[in-house]
Amino acid sequence: MAEPKENPLMEKIVSLCKRRGFIFQSSEIYGGINGFWDYGPLGAELKRNVKELWWNTMTRQRDDVVGLEATIIMHPHIWKASGHVDTFADMMRECPLTKKRVRADQVEEQSGTAISFVGCVSKQTLDSILVVLQPTEQDDAGRNALVKWATHIVTTESMPLEQQKALAEKIMSETKGDVKKAANVVLQMHVTQMLRDNSCREPFAVLLAAGKPPESARKIAAEFYGARGINEPILLGEQAAKVENSPDFHPESRVRLGDPRPFNLMYKTQNGPVESDENVVYLRPETAQAIFAQFKNVLDSSRVKVPFGIAQIGKAFRNEVTPRNFTFRSREFEQMELEFFIKPDEAVEAISGSVTSASQLATLDPQPNWGWEAWHKYWVEERIKFYEGIGLPRTTLVEYWQKPEELAHYARATVDILFKFPFSKRDAQGELMGEELEGIAARSDFDLSQHERFSGKPMGVFDEELRAAWGKLDDAKKAELAKRYHDARLKYFIKTGVEQAKAEKDAKEDADGLAKGQYIPHVIEPSAGVDRLILALICNAYYEDQMPDEKGKMETRVVMKFHPRVAPIKVAVLPLLKNKPDLVKKALMVRDLLRPHMNVFYDDGGAIGRRYRRQDEIGTPFCVTVDFDTLGEKPELLDTVTLRYRDDGKQDRVKISDLLPRLLEKIR
């Protein structure tokens, strides 16, 4: 809420992103679409590099993690099991006129005079009733009586059919023989029904704008009821009342808000050629659930054993109420998620005799006696190392351990890795507090257990090592471990609403299973947002410094100091002059030498100094210049080029034949 409205550094960064083709507003020529951003040529390369590095680090460079690429639209029951259908929602209040919604906890308070109505009735109806009732007496008295009647009708419940029937029978038997009386009764019923059918019973209120007459409120009310199908509404039950600091009116429309209702953040759509509630599907709000849903397929088709992980990169969608901070909180975004499945601590203890606690960790090389604490700590460290490896120093990051009251009921621990963005809030000491790049959660066996319950398909694994070890335990140990496992399972069942007797039966079965080598794996989940990481890399890379121009005069330079590993373009190859065929030919040769191994930018346009600046501004770490010495003007420099470094502008003379290994070493 308390965001600074302007942030000069962010404005510069946003502007550079557009100017240089990192990030554009989606659909800009059509006025844009809030919460959606496109990556331009350089942004697309930067993002590819980051995703490729994550994928390599997390899967290809490891024996214990495999990849997955699941669809964005999945079976809707997945989101029942995960809890998203029921609880992935913000409480919102809606303006019944404009349909605009506000977060229920974020309504700006308002004061003034509220004009309210209990409902309305259609003028046409009143007119036609007047025609029927009193063709000669369409005077105000008749009309006023009718309005009063209508007000009574819209503020009282309609009579159930059974009661109407009984009443009609009673009246008919009472008026039997008196046709006039009976006709009057029927007439009255008819008019009542007509009023009921052509009225709106929805109350409406609006705060008068300062100095405006009640007539302005009536206009707005008429618009409101008009949208409900009542043309020329006669407003009923008008009242005026003072309100002070009320959170009940929409800040823009000043119309009284509806009651708070949960607004699910998942995008919904219809799948298949049948439109029905059954065919509602969702755009995934996270990639993780697909990993759980395919856990057994992966286990059965790959040569993996617990502990092992499944990694996935992909798009996710959240219909955020207020997308903000450039690409940081977008509605369409990409995630890089790992679910790393581990043995429950009871299994580790049965096999290894004890479980290493996080504080006892002597090494960060995975060990058989690691329980969830050690694995969680391990992944926190691995992930921070990853960020350091792509150019985010530890000083720009914050390792935030969620407090017990912040944790979900199934989570054992969660660490958020924050990056200090220019738009982050500051703490009491004036330090940037940071925004979440990644969360690393120890989620117990909650997710697989949920899918087991909702799909009816077993999600457990059989662990031969555990079965063998269990047989060698003494009875006291067996009983202790079985009890701990039993109690944890029981807690899960009860917390998720399983009925007590069934929960006890299932927990006992699960504990019996443990003794036979069976369990549902626990999971550590490092879950990172690609787009926010890209934004962090861009913010972190942005520098303005002073550098001499070609005449030696100092000038301000904008430079993007991307780590060479992620830089969109690794090297620019520049012939000193464009109109010297020999220079151009040699430069093209150098380009073709490097291009199979890295992203090369060939540029022959403009003064060399200006070409350097252009590369600085897009973050190219190296420039290679082919000049007359390259062609042998100074014979000892034949086939050498100038290698210029972005960060300090220094230059080396390098043999063309040394170029590739020298650059490869820097960018890998």
Place this chain on the structure above:
Amino acid sequence: MAEPKENPLMEKIVSLCKRRGFIFQSSEIYGGINGFWDYGPLGAELKRNVKELWWNTMTRQRDDVVGLEATIIMHPHIWKASGHVDTFADMMRECPLTKKRVRADQVEEQSGTAISFVGCVSKQTLDSILVVLQPTEQDDAGRNALVKWATHIVTTESMPLEQQKALAEKIMSETKGDVKKAANVVLQMHVTQMLRDNSCREPFAVLLAAGKPPESARKIAAEFYGARGINEPILLGEQAAKVENSPDFHPESRVRLGDPRPFNLMYKTQNGPVESDENVVYLRPETAQAIFAQFKNVLDSSRVKVPFGIAQIGKAFRNEVTPRNFTFRSREFEQMELEFFIKPDEAVEAISGSVTSASQLATLDPQPNWGWEAWHKYWVEERIKFYEGIGLPRTTLVEYWQKPEELAHYARATVDILFKFPFSKRDAQGELMGEELEGIAARSDFDLSQHERFSGKPMGVFDEELRAAWGKLDDAKKAELAKRYHDARLKYFIKTGVEQAKAEKDAKEDADGLAKGQYIPHVIEPSAGVDRLILALICNAYYEDQMPDEKGKMETRVVMKFHPRVAPIKVAVLPLLKNKPDLVKKALMVRDLLRPHMNVFYDDGGAIGRRYRRQDEIGTPFCVTVDFDTLGEKPELLDTVTLRYRDDGKQDRVKISDLLPRLLEKIR
């Protein structure tokens, strides 16, 4: 339609894909979701490799193509401009009972007795009217009269309010003073209104199942009207009629279908916290449009000049009525699209003096005098070369030139590149005809022109070379080129519904612009489907052959002969025995040597022959075995390993130090 129901080869392939972790059904544990497929660990790697190769070939290895990564959800006007909102639809007919839809041109014909109804009225209404009218005479005669009245009411139009009013006035003035008569009139109006309010006027018909009585049809009709809010419906106007070979009934429900209506294949969702028609957005049905929408941003931010291209890889969604052929026609799929922007032929001719026609092409190196024909031919060849380069021989492909009548009105030419899938239909000679992998379309300047018109933002470029060249043309040439350009623009405007006078004015302005170096670029679009390419690679790789087992006995082997460039795993590193620490240590060293450069699988479990077979079945082109000779048992073989080739099972002895360059050469 005429698909073979069973295809033993496809069944084997589908089964292998699941068993080995290439492709799983999405959300399988929840019964799956039709038209959605997940890529397992090996499939994900295969797909990444293919996308990476496409991206490298199309962008990083070229100076004239840059990348883009746009969002899936974009401003909905983009799909107005592209024509998708209005025309991306199949004509469908809906069963009004089950809501199931069928393609209007694909309804199976049916015969039998159709029982039809004109509508219904609620039994409760009849009952309560009978109570009011005739509390003592609820006999069949009264009821039948009422049903007849109701039938009349549901089959006639309701009277507009103005007429009702006039009629009421007339009757009232005629019956003035006669209260009984007036009351009867009012009563009749009331009953009419009640019948109208509590009836359904929708006709309904259903084909009787063979041997079933009309009562069964009445039950279905009651269900239909019940779903429309009429409980205990009294069916009206029942008729029976014979029908022969009628396409008007749903094949499953046998209910008469609604009229054909266009069913848009785009997935719709609501964006933002306001639910309204204005906030309807679509999941993109193709990636191409984002490229056109961001054309100017890319042009302005990148150092590119026409001719140049913008490439994009990303997900797209089509709510296909009948997804089929494994992953070939999916509802969620991925595309790799290039829009390559070129000068209009008139500009090429002004600059180069003439335009090379496709038949005159002497070289496939781009030339300044290439017009759209040459560029189109060039991209067809480039794309076929790409497929050859990843292991699809030209003999498995078909180059299909669309016939003039198959082309969209704006397309100059389209070539489809087909792959001969096992499920493809066969021609008269028994040859597989192939299914589309990619379309390469010459789309004129249609797309950018549409976005210019719909967004009001200029989409043209300024071409200094053209401006300079134009000044040197003689007047006859200027007039000829301007006229050709004018006529093409005029044709576009007229075809897209621009009013004649405005079209002529705009075409003239555009022709004047050409003389000043301005034009809207034309485009060549090579558009490929990732998933169908993956399926082609899998089908093409699948072989069964005979190979001796460890005892020399021939046995059938399943082998996936992926090109090493795309193979999910490049090399398996296998210590001969798992329980010899020295072997394992050496093997891990070899693994760590190769791993930074390629995807390595380390496997120490089981007999070596079985490990080879496992790698054959997942398409790993190379296996490296570390044995006792590696450790120096035969001193001359110290630090050598066995390199085994997947396709023929042959083996070489290779120095560990030679391994990396040898493998790199094969996989690049």
